[in-house]
Amino acid sequence: MSETGDDDSGTAPNPFLPSPDDLQHWASVMTRAQQMMLEYALGQAQDDADARPLFDPAKWLDTPATEIWAAQTSKMWEQGVAFWSSLATLQPPFAPSPAEDAPKDRRFSDPEWTANPAFALIRQTYGLLSEQLLATTRQVAGLDDAARAKLEFAAKNMAEALSPTNLALTNPEVIKRAVETRGESLLKGLKHMLSDLSRGQLSHVDPDAFEVGVNIATTPGKVIHETDLYQLIHYAPTTKEVFTVPLVIFPPWINRFYILDLNPAKSFVKWATEQGLSVFMVSWKSADETMKDVVWDDYVAAQVDAIDTIRDLLDVPHVHAIGYCVAGTTLAATLAMLAAKGEADKVKSATFFTAQVDFEFAGELKLFVDDNYLALLQQLSAPGYLDGRYMAATFNSLRGRDLIWNYVVSNYLLGNDYPPFDLLYWNGDTTNLPAKWHRQYLVDLYRDNRLVIPNSLSVCGTPIDLRKIKTPTYIQAGREDHIAPLASVWRLMDHLSGPKTFLLAGSGHIAGVVNPPAAGKYQYWTGDNSAPTLAEFEASATETKGSWWPHWIGWIAEQDARKIPAKGARIPGKGKKKAIEDAPGRYVKQR
Structure with missing residues (x-):
């Protein structure tokens, strides 16, 4: 190895591959990761066997409209396969160029997404497939406005979830960080993820960074x-x-x-x-x-x-x-x-x-007031109240790219330290809701819009x-x-x-x-x-x-x-x- 860090052949080390000297450390990282997962599994086994999952997204989307949409999306995947097949006729090096008028997407801010042919191809393929997914959804026939809005919301969230930036093996920044830290970033991210799984909630900030009445909510x-x-x-x-x-x-x-x-x-x-x-x-x-x-x-x-x-x-x-x-x-x-x-x-x-x-005109929250969602809420609210983590998951899903996947990448894949941000701490400090009130609010106001109908509702015995x-x-x-x-x-x-x-x-x-x-x-x-x-x-x-x-x-x-x-x-x-x-x-x- 030369003094400049290049190997003896004069070739710069590959930022995406660990050096042979680091393999022993990587083995240690893998051993510690296995130990962390074992301890987590043992801890979960001691919990209540009847504990239900935090949320069941499948039931949110269990509608006839989604069946139509699923059939239509097969066309999108056929086009995707055709696109990949066409690459077989191309000779390397192949470096697809992003459209000059493409909107800026900070998920793909790492230079490798454009400079590296492999990652540029992944990015372009994802863009093609996600755009086709949304376009196919909009073209589904026979839907009323409410069903179409729900379908488009599901498609948008699916497209965001499938971004290659959300996977360690297809995110160049994650791979380079893992190589640079000899795997320690992945181990730290795993620790964050297991901690969140134990809490049943995605963390945006270190939960121990603030204490109410000490360094937050301190006005006398x-x-x-x-x-x-x-x-x-x-x-x-x-x-x-x-x-x-x-x-x-x-x-x-x-x-x-x-x-x-x-x-x-x-x-x-x-x-x-x-x-x-x-x-x-x-x-x-x-x-x-x-x-x-x-x-x-x-x-x-x-x-x-x-x-x-x-x-x-x-x-x-x-x-x-x-x-x-x-x-x-x-x-x-x-x-x-x-x-x-x-x-x-x-x-x-x-x-x-x-x-x-x-x-x-209450927006995307109206998507969560159909019979399927209300039935799910009734199950989740069996103790007489709704755990605030369910509501937090709903609100986060309205801005999934910013409030879910951004933190999956930062906290779990990159292993970044949590920011000491008071607003994010507040956002994660969830509050439970009375079950009867919550259902009444969703049905009478969001679904049936009765508050603006004179004397349709009474409060404390008085028509309003x-x-x-x-x-x-x-x-x-x-x-x-x-x-x-x-x-x-x-x-x-x-x-x-x-x-x-x-x-x-x-x-x-x-x-x-x-x-x-x-x-x-x-x-x-x-x-x-x-x-x-x-x-x-x-x-x-x-x-x-x-x-x-x-x-x-x-x-x-x-x-x-x-x-x-x-x-x-x-x-x-x-x-x-x-x-x-x-x-x-x-x-x-x-x-």
């Missing part, structure tokens, strides 16, 4: 009220004076509340206190067997209870309320019920973060009609939101009767909301709030760089700008509601 406050369904947190004021009207935030119980309090730099809660708001946050309890009979009425009643608790504590007639995602949908029902009972003045203003009330809501509302939507699509959120403008302000934020369901001013990221659009359609609103809209939070606090001040000294009951635990424990409380830590 006290839990001052508690029920079997939620805890109410009162955050400490940071200004000498505070707005007379307090703010209560209802986060979605599908996730943990601290998406709005990730760290001091990103925290909407901390920022809101710095603007002079008395901030209260609801922390929902993760469902267990004791919540098997919880339904939507219980969440509406909890919102009213929180509102009344704050009004009584601070001796104020009303509150500002924020509802995020599903809690925003519920807030609309709460407002409609209060209006029907003549109690609408309990809420001074309502803000909706990426919330829907009309589910006609969204048209009776005259509370001033601030409606925020994300331009790239795949959970609550922009067109769906806009429908709030059609069903509420009070003064409405619509704001379109850059990015999606999370980053479009959690965008602190100091970050200087994204943008937002404001326009004609009387525009009859979303298209006309967008045509009138003006873009502003940066966070929309300052625009919102300006709107809040327009509702009522009066302030009072931050003392007495405005200090957590100093009023008639004594502190139960420090924020963030017990409920957010329960699994």
Whole structure:
């Protein structure tokens, strides 16, 4: 071997083959891998023999439409075989050139995908087959819109799963990393994979990197009220004076509340206190067997209870309320019920973060409300609640390339260290859902769209009609939101009767909301709030760089700008509601 690292023949070592000197180390790696898998298998054998798998994708796709699709795809594979056969007439070297106008795909960013003839061929073949798969799906005849959408969703996910980047033997970056590390990267990836299999969940971040209340969800406050369904947190004021009207935030119980309090730099809660708001946050309890009979009425009643608790504590007639995602949908029902009972003045203003009330354009999540999926949910929810990992798998599948396969490659194949990313930690901190509520939500709202039909639904014994809501509302939507699509959120403008302000934020369901001013990221659009359609609103809209939070606090001040000294009951635990424990409380830590 020469001093430059070349072998004696002057030929550079092959980056895809281990050197003879490393073979003994590779043998050691294989032995350790076998030991890890044996220990995992023994651990699994000690678990409950009746434990069911995390999810059964086959049942999601068990429909007559998939049978038609399976027959049609045989044509695609015939074309693929013909393509490969045609290569037999070509003389090496053969290096297919990607189309110049092909869109950038960061999965194939490694130079070997274009410079190396073998990998270039693999990439081109995959592109051909995946494009044909999607095209064949779109051409299947005899399908209604719902069946076609479901079929295209399945085809897209299958194409992403079959990417050669997802396999160690067809990913040049993985092979080179394995050679460079003498197999240690594969061993580390195996450790990550076995750990995830034990947890029943794909990890996006080191689960030990954060601790709630220590380095995440740290804004000072006290839990001052508690029920079997939620805890109410009162955050400490940071200004000498505070707005007379307090703010209560209802986060979605599908996730943990601290998406709005990730760290001091990103925290909407901390920022809101710095603007002079008395901030209260609801922390929902993760469902267990004791919540098997919880339904939507219980969440509406909890919102009213929180509102009344704050009004009584601070001796104020009303509150500002924020509802995020599903809690925003519920807030609309709460407002409609209060209006029907003549109690609408309990809420001074309502803000909706990426919330829907009309589910006609609810996007790909509507694919999960057919009879097969509902039957699967019933099986998975046998204890009376749905394990949050199932819901996490569903949401991840909506962006499979980014939230599933990207991490399969990084964590398992490349053996990369997990990033210390608070948002990813939150994303993996799953919450269980009450089974009855979940089915009711999917059937009554997503499938049957009953919330926008006047008096079709009753909550807490009161028929509700969204048209009776005259509370001033601030409606925020994300331009790239795949959970609550922009067109769906806009429908709030059609069903509420009070003064409405619509704001379109850059990015999606999370980053479009959690965008602190100091970050200087994204943008937002404001326009004609009387525009009859979303298209006309967008045509009138003006873009502003940066966070929309300052625009919102300006709107809040327009509702009522009066302030009072931050003392007495405005200090957590100093009023008639004594502190139960420090924020963030017990409920957010329960699994």
